[in-house]
Amino acid sequence: MRLLLSAPSSGTRLVRLIGALALLAMCASTVQAMSIRELRKLEKSDPKQGANYMRYYLVGTMEGALEAHDQAVRSGATASICLNGRRLSPDMAEGLYRTELKRNADLYEADMPVQLVVTNALANVYPC
Numbered sequence: 001m002r003l004l005l006s007a008p009s010s011g012t013r014l015v016r017l018i019g020a021l022a023l024l025a026m027c028a029s030t031v032q033a034m035s036i037r038e039l040r041k042l043e044k045s046d047p048k049q050g051a052n053y054m055r056y057y058l059v060g061t062m063e064g065a066l067e068a069h070d071q072a073v074r075s076g077a078t079a080s081i082c083l084n085g086r087r088l089s090p091d092m093a094e095g096l097y098r099t100e101l102k103r104n105a106d107l108y109e110a111d112m113p114v115q116l117v118v119t120n121a122l123a124n125v126y127p128c
Contacts, residue, residue, distance in 0.1 A: 033061075033113035036101070040110075058093040058118065065119045081119075082128040096121040 034042070034057065043054040066081065073079045100121035101108060108117060 033115045035111045037110035039114050059090040061118045062093045079128045080123045081126050
């Protein structure tokens with residue numbers, strides 16, 4: 001996961017392993033991605049931890065979108081997200097998501113997947 005720019009520690013390796021396992025589980029299951037409406041419900045579901053749950057989901061979605069994009073590029077697709085050495089860290093996921101929703105409010109409906117919003121946000125902020 002390229003979001004972690006420093007040398008990987010044992011904790012970082014564990015996070016990467018968990019992320020890879022989560023990505024495999026998402027790919028292997030037939031469960032649909034969370035919608036914008038469902039993410040809003042998740043955020044409000046628990047007064048103390050709801051916002052954290054939402055942020056964790058967005059970070060995982062962002063890392064998954066980057067990994068899927070990289071895999072597609074390795075398979076011959078044209079790159080649409082290019083970091084080119086620019087900073088991208090997990091704490092930026094929520095800001096990217098909310099900015100994309102505000103920027104294109106007329107484009108997104110509540111039942112659209114969060115992954116679409118995150119992927120579009122990354123492509124808009126980090127164009128090739």
